[in-house]
Amino acid sequence: MSLMPELDRRAFLAASVAGAGVVTFEARLALAANAPQAAAVPVNVFVRVDTANHFTIGAKNPEIGQGIRTMLPMLIAEELDIGWAQLTVEQTLADDKIYGVQTAGGSNATPNNWLPMRQMGAAARAMILNAAAKEWGVDAASLTTKAGVVFHVPSQRQAPYAAFARAAASLPAPDVAKLPLKSPKEYTIIGKPMVGVDTAKIVTGQPLFGIDVSLPNMLHSAIIKAPAHGATLASHDASAAMKIKGVVAVVPINSGMVPMGSHDTLVVVADSWWKAQKARGLVKPVWNDAAQKGLSTALYEEQAAKALGAAPQVELAKAGNVEAALASAAKVVTADYSYPFLAHGTLEPQNCTGLWQDGKLELWAPSQNPANGRRETAAMLGIAPEALTIHMTRIGGGFGRRLLNDYMVMVGQVAKAVPGRPVKLLFDRTDDLRHDFYRPAGWHRLTAGLDAQGQLVGFKDHFISFGKDGKPVRAAEMSAFEFPTNALEHMQLGATYLPTNLGTGWLRAPTSNAMAFVYQSFLTELAEAAGTDLPDFLRRLLGAPRELPAEKGRPALHTGRARAVIDAVCASADWRGGHLPPSAKGEKRGRGFGFYFCHRGYFAEVADVTILADQSVRVDKVWAVGDVGSQIINPLNARHQLQGALIEGVGQALIEQKIEQVAGAITAESFIDFPLARIENAPREIAVQFLTPDFPPTGLGEPSLPPVIPAIANAIHAATGKRLRSLPLKLA
Amino acid sequence: MPIALTVNRKKVSVTTDSDKPLLWVLREDLHMAGTKFGCGQGLCGACTVLMDGQAVRSCQTPISAAAGKAITTIEGAKALPQGAALVEAWQAIDVPQCGYCQAGQILSATALLQANPKPSDAEIDEGMNGNICRCATYIRIRRAIRMAAGLPDVTGDAA
Numbered sequence: 001m002s003l004m005p006e007l008d009r010r011a012f013l014a015a016s017v018a019g020a021g022v023v024t025f026e027a028r029l030a031l032a033a034n035a036p037q038a039a040a041v042p043v044n045v046f047v048r049v050d051t052a053n054h055f056t057i058g059a060k061n062p063e064i065g066q067g068i069r070t071m072l073p074m075l076i077a078e079e080l081d082i083g084w085a086q087l088t089v090e091q092t093l094a095d096d097k098i099y100g101v102q103t104a105g106g107s108n109a110t111p112n113n114w115l116p117m118r119q120m121g122a123a124a125r126a127m128i129l130n131a132a133a134k135e136w137g138v139d140a141a142s143l144t145t146k147a148g149v150v151f152h153v154p155s156q157r158q159a160p161y162a163a164f165a166r167a168a169a170s171l172p173a174p175d176v177a178k179l180p181l182k183s184p185k186e187y188t189i190i191g192k193p194m195v196g197v198d199t200a201k202i203v204t205g206q207p208l209f210g211i212d213v214s215l216p217n218m219l220h221s222a223i224i225k226a227p228a229h230g231a232t233l234a235s236h237d238a239s240a241a242m243k244i245k246g247v248v249a250v251v252p253i254n255s256g257m258v259p260m261g262s263h264d265t266l267v268v269v270a271d272s273w274w275k276a277q278k279a280r281g282l283v284k285p286v287w288n289d290a291a292q293k294g295l296s297t298a299l300y301e302e303q304a305a306k307a308l309g310a311a312p313q314v315e316l317a318k319a320g321n322v323e324a325a326l327a328s329a330a331k332v333v334t335a336d337y338s339y340p341f342l343a344h345g346t347l348e349p350q351n352c353t354g355l356w357q358d359g360k361l362e363l364w365a366p367s368q369n370p371a372n373g374r375r376e377t378a379a380m381l382g383i384a385p386e387a388l389t390i391h392m393t394r395i396g397g398g399f400g401r402r403l404l405n406d407y408m409v410m411v412g413q414v415a416k417a418v419p420g421r422p423v424k425l426l427f428d429r430t431d432d433l434r435h436d437f438y439r440p441a442g443w444h445r446l447t448a449g450l451d452a453q454g455q456l457v458g459f460k461d462h463f464i465s466f467g468k469d470g471k472p473v474r475a476a477e478m479s480a481f482e483f484p485t486n487a488l489e490h491m492q493l494g495a496t497y498l499p500t501n502l503g504t505g506w507l508r509a510p511t512s513n514a515m516a517f518v519y520q521s522f523l524t525e526l527a528e529a530a531g532t533d534l535p536d537f538l539r540r541l542l543g544a545p546r547e548l549p550a551e552k553g554r555p556a557l558h559t560g561r562a563r564a565v566i567d568a569v570c571a572s573a574d575w576r577g578g579h580l581p582p583s584a585k586g587e588k589r590g591r592g593f594g595f596y597f598c599h600r601g602y603f604a605e606v607a608d609v610t611i612l613a614d615q616s617v618r619v620d621k622v623w624a625v626g627d628v629g630s631q632i633i634n635p636l637n638a639r640h641q642l643q644g645a646l647i648e649g650v651g652q653a654l655i656e657q658k659i660e661q662v663a664g665a666i667t668a669e670s671f672i673d674f675p676l677a678r679i680e681n682a683p684r685e686i687a688v689q690f691l692t693p694d695f696p697p698t699g700l701g702e703p704s705l706p707p708v709i710p711a712i713a714n715a716i717h718a719a720t721g722k723r724l725r726s727l728p729l730k731l732a
Numbered sequence: 733m734p735i736a737l738t739v740n741r742k743k744v745s746v747t748t749d750s751d752k753p754l755l756w757v758l759r760e761d762l763h764m765a766g767t768k769f770g771c772g773q774g775l776c777g778a779c780t781v782l783m784d785g786q787a788v789r790s791c792q793t794p795i796s797a798a799a800g801k802a803i804t805t806i807e808g809a810k811a812l813p814q815g816a817a818l819v820e821a822w823q824a825i826d827v828p829q830c831g832y833c834q835a836g837q838i839l840s841a842t843a844l845l846q847a848n849p850k851p852s853d854a855e856i857d858e859g860m861n862g863n864i865c866r867c868a869t870y871i872r873i874r875r876a877i878r879m880a881a882g883l884p885d886v887t888g889d890a891a
């Protein structure tokens with residue numbers, strides 16, 4: 001399942017064009033300023049070896065904290081058959097023509113790279129072996145390797161890979177598809193807990209992030225955006241700001257085209273960000289915002305309430321005759337659910353550094369999708385995409401925010417206004433919260449019918465979110481195959497889309513983070529109406545092991561795998577329903593369950609909660625069982641991703657996370673208005689387990705998050721009898 | 733007027749606006765990027781440094797208030813015994829995810845252990861509650877602090 005069909009050919013072309021001694025994948029990170037060893041020889045675009053037999057392995061994907069800079073090199077090193085201590089990881093440039101897809105999104109990096117990255121390691125090893133065979137006059141098949149050394153046992157010869165690197169680099173590339181790969185029991189790196197390759201640098205404060213980029217003669221810039229999203233600039237007066245010593249320019253930039261959601265912006269350029277930021281207050285912009293001023297959270301609520309009672313604008317899916325099924329049902333349950341807009345709140349505010357010179361642009365970009373950023377920035381500047389050189393920095397949190405590249409498009413224009421000088425653009429916290437691409441809010445009216453045996457016989461959902469002309473805005477779509485509707489004979493899903501001026505975007509486990517809450521909560525209501533609990537009700541819905549219908553080209557839910565994680569978490573948490581005895585202090589306690597399948601991963605989770613005296617909710621413990629295929633590549637990082645995702649879920653469920661809008665503008669100003677989970681919100685214990693059935697390895701940063709949210713809602717219900725149907729969950 | 737202070741045991745002098753926050757003096761004037769800007773509002777702790785041994789939010793500390801003071805940043809944390817133990821524990825159990833908050837976390841933890849060498853679980857949470865980790869590495873922050881303090885290991889992830 002190579003999703004990078006072109007990678008193999010290009011990987012070698014680039015290496016051979018470069019020739020011995022020339023480094024092709026050195027990301028010229030000015031902040032790192034690591035001069036490559038002159039003697040290092042590229043075997044392919046991902047592997048270099050120096051005369052001391054030390055290896056430099058290229059990491060091609062953006063690192064946002066998901067551990068990819070460690071994980072992809074593990075795959076290469078495994079098949080190259082070198083020791084983990086023998087290598088240094090280096091970020092490649094962003095260049096999809098050479099490296100294939102370089103995106104941090106959709107939990108796709110594992111499934112997309114599992115095979116090609118191992119093949120790149122195996123190919124480099126094969127070329128070294130071929131060179132050794134030639135030099136020693138033996139058959140390559142008689143050679144073995146270990147820890148970067150080639151052995152010919154019959155003649156008792158051995159030599160480090162480095163001895164053959166130069167010769168290997170000039171050999172024809174092998175057919176990667178035919179290369180034998182190790183069997184899992186031969187692994188020495190894959191499946192071993194590996195500490196992150198940057199951890200030592202992070203804990204000693206070395207500059208790694210986009211915000212840390214520091215270039216000679218660099219300028220800094222701060223932004224002024226219209227409060228109402230989508231407003232345009234009528235006029236501005238920058239004369240007072242320009243009088244401040246150190247202020248270089250006030251640049252109006254046009255970000256009204258790509259990506260959607262950006263808009264006219266004024267940028268203050270100075271010799272210090274602090275100064276640029278201060279001078280912002282002296283600039284007097286006038287915005288055209290009449291079209292946006294009328295939009296607000298209150299209006300959306302009102303429109304959604306009205307829409308819920310009306311017929312859906314569009315039909316998403318339909319099977320059988322749902323009305324007849326409901327009419328003949330023994331019991332009909334109906335409920336309304338909702339969730340708010342959310343910001344991403346990456347801790348490193350949005351930023352980017354650019355240098356415009358001779359009609360070309362060099363960027364240092366903390367982007368999750370630099371290839372899109374390249375296209376969009378080039379289009380905005382009217383230059384060829386090839387005129388951009390993009391360095392990828394380490395990224396202080398992504399969560400989907402940096403899949404959209406407004407900061408690249410913006411800094412490109414600023415850089416062009418100050419040619420020859422590098423300039424960094426940096427949002428402050430309020431900018432970052434107010435000019436995000438938000439997880440869209442949504443409302444659902446759900447109606448379901450049960451027969452006398454408690455079987456689900458009909459299901460209807462009217463989904464309200466945002467869009468235009470019957471089409472959802474980005475990340476506001478709903479799957480036509482939402483479980484369990486794709487397992488039912490009679491069902492109907494319809495949607496109504498309200499207008500909004502807000503830019504919307506993907507937030508970790510997009511759509512799923514909301515749908516899991518709605519569906520797994522409502523299914524618990526149905527389970528109770530059927531006289532059982534959610535795990536049992538799910539088992540009945542899942543039935544015999546098979547794949548359920550899915551969107552064309554999208555992964556299908558395998559009911560056997562779903563069932564296995566449900567059973568396993570019930571066993572590890574000793575699930576006997578939601579009832580828990582009160583705490584020693586007499587506080588009410590409860591236990592809840594949630595399951596979800598998304599991004600090819602299966603997760604079932606159980607949460608224990610305590611209701612505190614002030615009616616706030618504390619999550620005490622979470623159990624999570626996941627199935628993301630046969631091999632957990634880095635078990636240390638896998639556990640960390642899960643812990644982070646679960647606590648993020650606690651944050652979305654319990655701590656008043658919501659983005660609100662008044663007169664077209666976002667009101668949140670700080671982490672008080674948009675709180676993030678703090679250490680006090682973290683459960684004391686998180687028990688994590690992976691099942692590893694024989695399916696290809698897939699990603700886990702996203703699918704692990706959604707189920708914990710309904711698990712918490714269900715636990716609150718078990719503790720208090722109150723069914724909370726709106727996020728964030730609030731008892732009092 | 734140049735302002736003199738000590739940063740990681742080195743005397744430095746900067747000429748800048750007296751209201752410029754210590755955070756930006758460190759990052760822009762002294763080219764020490766380890767101390768991070770997360771909010772500039774005193775709400776996230778990413779910019780935490782020690783000033784005469786006390787944890788302060790450098791984004792809320794005008795450089796004039798740091799005059800004559802001794803500052804410890806992440807770049808110098810290992811010179812303190814608690815800082816060294818924490819950095820080691822942090823690395824051993826791989827606390828960071830994206831890593832952006834971690835300088836502030838380590839400095840807050842250093843101040844915590846200096847004041848309270850054997851903190852309870854509740855005291856750890858209280859001492860660290862001003863530091864946001866958006867990636868939510870909190871289970872390991874608790875564990876690393878316990879390790880550095882020589883307290884029995886509680887992984888927080890046992891079944």
Ligand code: FES
Nearest residue numbers: 770771772777791
């Ligand atoms: S940057 Fe200082 S507290 Fe957030």
Ligand code: FES
Nearest residue numbers: 830831865866867
């Ligand atoms: S590690 Fe990412 S914010 Fe803490």
